[in-house]
Amino acid sequence: MARIEVPMPQMGESIAEGTVSRWLKKKGEKVQRDEPILEISTDKVDAEIPSPEEGVLVEVLVEEGETVEVGTIVAYLDPDAEAGAGAGEGEAEGEQPAADTAEAPGQEASPELEPAAPEAATEEAPQATPQAELREPAEEEEKEEAPAAPEGPETAEERLKTRSTPVVRRIAEEHGVDLSRVEGTGHAGRVTKQDILAYIEGRGEEGEEEPAAGTTAPEVAAEAEAPETPSAKAPSAPSAPSDLWTRFYNEVQHPEFPVRSADDVETMDKIRRLTAEHMVLAKRVAPHVHSFIEVDFTRIDGIRGANKARWAEQGAKISFTAFVVWACSRLLREFPQVNGTVSGNNLIYRGNVNVGVAVDLDPGLIVPVIRDADDLSLVGIGRRIMDLAERARSRQLNPDEIQGATFSITNPGVLGTFVGMPIIPKGTSAILGTGAIEKRVVVVEDPETGTDSMAIRKRCMFSLGYDHRIVDGADAARFLARLKELLETFPEDA
Amino acid sequence: MPEDEGPPVQVRRLGSVPYRQGLTLQEARVRERREGKIPDQLLLLEHPHVITLGSSAQEDHLLLTPQELIARGVELCQAGRGGDVTYHGPGQLVGYPILALRTHEKDLHRYLRDLEEVLIRALAAFHVQAGREEGFTGVWVPEGKLAAIGVRVSSGWITSHGFALNVDPDLSRFSAIVPCGIQERPVTSLSRVLDRQVSQEEVIPRVVQAFGEVFRRTMVVV
Numbered sequence: 001m002a003r004i005e006v007p008m009p010q011m012g013e014s015i016a017e018g019t020v021s022r023w024l025k026k027k028g029e030k031v032q033r034d035e036p037i038l039e040i041s042t043d044k045v046d047a048e049i050p051s052p053e054e055g056v057l058v059e060v061l062v063e064e065g066e067t068v069e070v071g072t073i074v075a076y077l078d079p080d081a082e083a084g085a086g087a088g089e090g091e092a093e094g095e096q097p098a099a100d101t102a103e104a105p106g107q108e109a110s111p112e113l114e115p116a117a118p119e120a121a122t123e124e125a126p127q128a129t130p131q132a133e134l135r136e137p138a139e140e141e142e143k144e145e146a147p148a149a150p151e152g153p154e155t156a157e158e159r160l161k162t163r164s165t166p167v168v169r170r171i172a173e174e175h176g177v178d179l180s181r182v183e184g185t186g187h188a189g190r191v192t193k194q195d196i197l198a199y200i201e202g203r204g205e206e207g208e209e210e211p212a213a214g215t216t217a218p219e220v221a222a223e224a225e226a227p228e229t230p231s232a233k234a235p236s237a238p239s240a241p242s243d244l245w246t247r248f249y250n251e252v253q254h255p256e257f258p259v260r261s262a263d264d265v266e267t268m269d270k271i272r273r274l275t276a277e278h279m280v281l282a283k284r285v286a287p288h289v290h291s292f293i294e295v296d297f298t299r300i301d302g303i304r305g306a307n308k309a310r311w312a313e314q315g316a317k318i319s320f321t322a323f324v325v326w327a328c329s330r331l332l333r334e335f336p337q338v339n340g341t342v343s344g345n346n347l348i349y350r351g352n353v354n355v356g357v358a359v360d361l362d363p364g365l366i367v368p369v370i371r372d373a374d375d376l377s378l379v380g381i382g383r384r385i386m387d388l389a390e391r392a393r394s395r396q397l398n399p400d401e402i403q404g405a406t407f408s409i410t411n412p413g414v415l416g417t418f419v420g421m422p423i424i425p426k427g428t429s430a431i432l433g434t435g436a437i438e439k440r441v442v443v444v445e446d447p448e449t450g451t452d453s454m455a456i457r458k459r460c461m462f463s464l465g466y467d468h469r470i471v472d473g474a475d476a477a478r479f480l481a482r483l484k485e486l487l488e489t490f491p492e493d494a
Numbered sequence: 495m496p497e498d499e500g501p502p503v504q505v506r507r508l509g510s511v512p513y514r515q516g517l518t519l520q521e522a523r524v525r526e527r528r529e530g531k532i533p534d535q536l537l538l539l540e541h542p543h544v545i546t547l548g549s550s551a552q553e554d555h556l557l558l559t560p561q562e563l564i565a566r567g568v569e570l571c572q573a574g575r576g577g578d579v580t581y582h583g584p585g586q587l588v589g590y591p592i593l594a595l596r597t598h599e600k601d602l603h604r605y606l607r608d609l610e611e612v613l614i615r616a617l618a619a620f621h622v623q624a625g626r627e628e629g630f631t632g633v634w635v636p637e638g639k640l641a642a643i644g645v646r647v648s649s650g651w652i653t654s655h656g657f658a659l660n661v662d663p664d665l666s667r668f669s670a671i672v673p674c675g676i677q678e679r680p681v682t683s684l685s686r687v688l689d690r691q692v693s694q695e696e697v698i699p700r701v702v703q704a705f706g707e708v709f710r711r712t713m714v715v716v
Contacts, residue, residue: 011647012601013603015602036648036649044548044643044645045605046574046647047648048649050650
């Protein structure tokens with residue numbers, strides 16, 4: 001019978017795909033020509049799609065929520081059928097795109113996937129080899145290998161195009177993302193805008209993906225913003241077999257537990273989910289060791305008290321954390337391994353000193369970054385911290401203000417805790433935890449006479465969490481000792 | 495330019511309209527426009543506090559629960575437009591163009607870009623250099639997002655929904671959402687950018703004029 005195809009229409013020159021948001025007609029229902037038959041959405045637009053002809057909707061190929069390329073047949077109309085026809089037919093016929101995409105790439109493209117839109121009409125003749133190169137090694141099976149996605153011998157660039165919209169490619173390019181590494185949830189494994197944004201967000205500042213070929217790794221990680229064209233990277237995409245360890249170090253699953261009757265269950269929001277994943281991966285990848293040192297803050301407390309008014313005139317409030325950031329940023333150049341990271345088989349020593357400072361959002365936490373902290377004076381650092389913390393709380397930080405930390409500081413002590421054992425953020429090698437500053441009785445020795453006596457001093461416990469692959473225990477001890485020394489003899493003119 | 499001029503657009507100022515009522519109103523206007531009972535219109539209004547969910551809204555872009563929102567006097571509505579989560583409230587200029595797009599205008603992205611252009615030009619009158627951000631529909635200044643855009647095109651290429659320009663809203667209200675699903679991108683307002691209180695009265699004539707220029711229509715303020 002002569003069935004009429006209903007293709008995903010071309011709703012604009014640069015629109016390559018659309019998501020079926022709602023079927024306005026059900027299978028078996030009669031539709032008039034130009035009567036709205038379904039609703040689609042593409043990024044910022046919802047649109048009703050009118051029926052191309054009068055007929056009965058006999059088959060629906062694309063379910064609500066699915067995203068398909070322009071030209072994909074989404075339904076069939078039968079102009080001769082009576083209303084109600086086809087309503088009883090099962091949906092599991094081999095004509096569904098879902099079934100097709102699962103087929104071996106060598107097979108002929110199914111007729112119903114013949115693109116109707118002229119610009120898509122050149123895409124045919126699927127071949128296994130060129131596509132296979134594009135695949136994420138760990139990715140599952142042929143699901144990605146849609147025959148509807150393209151083609152014969154052509155460049156990686158062209159192949160990538162068929163898997164993503166211009167918007168997605170632009171975003172990928174801007175963020176230096178190799179699209180072949182992004183798992184697509186769109187039609188035929190196509191990477192949608194949501195996918196790429198989620199990927200970038202999940203990736204954070206570092207090129208956390210496993211290094212492509214060893215040689216490119218340092219650049220990738222060193223400057224995540226450095227534009228990296230997909231075409232340049234795709235051919236060297238790793239062909240390493242997916243193995244248990246690769247997955248262990250790259251994928252996070254949270255095991256489920258039974259819910260009891262009195263319990264509340266809440267879905268993790270995005271910040272929580274990303275934090276959870278980051279914490280699991282960070283802890284899995286880096287062998288953590290923590291070392292502790294007690295620092296005397298009596299002198300700094302005095303400096304703070306003496307200068308408070310003067311700083312206030314300059315519009316700055318200098319927290320204890322500012323002193324710690326100042327001291328760490330002066331020392332990190334002396335301890336490049338503490339300001340570095342392990343990347344594949346390489347060690348990266350960062351050229352900048354960017355100190356991340358954890359800010360409690362209650363709930364949630366964000367780590368704004370003080371870039372080039374070693375160039376800033378104490379007052380400069382104090383101001384930066386105030387500004388970043390304030391904007392973190394009002395959620396007005398720019399993405400680049402939470403990226404690129406080379407070292408981090410967290411201050412569990414602000415809430416009175418003695419000290420904590422913080423987790424080292426991915427892509428860095430160390431984090432400093434500072435405890436509560438409290439008056440404690442300590443034994444002090446008179447420098448002149450050598451007599452011991454008890455004194456009341458302001459003291460604070462520091463813990464340094466470090467990645468034992470790159471930082472040895474002695475390095476950490478030296479770093480902490482220098483830090484203690486610098487803070488206890490804090491220069492008046494910092 | 496004159497030969498390309500489209501039919502005139504009626505500009506209707508509706509004042510403050512609750513969001514749901516605005517939805518019903520738009521549906522009626524779209525139907526009437528399709529049936530040729532009304533000319534093209536640009537509806538200008540303001541909404542009381544409301545958070546709306548577009549068709550691609552993700553729940554986790556809502557940072558408060560519906561109960562918490564109600565407690566703050568904020569309504570939560572499904573919007574029937576494209577896009578993610580957004581906030582509307584007093585101090586925001588909302589524009590709903592009900593247009594029957596002409597043949598050469600029948601391109602969803604072009605329509606979005608045109609709406610952006612309207613606002614960019616209107617803002618230029620205040621010496622604010624606003625622009626676009628690739629991949630993020632809306633109108634942006636370095637300080638953040640000045641206007642959100644989300645539209646619907648109904649059968650017959652009739653538009654509804656449109657833009658929301660932050661003239662002088664209470665920006666803290668945006669903290670309940672991740673606007674448009676764009677994490678960590680601040681939202682700002684014309685008042686904040688100019689560092690003075692800007693009124694709707696100042697902005698509306700500029701928007702209307704720019705709308706006429708960009709869509710090549712004569713604007714008739716009713």
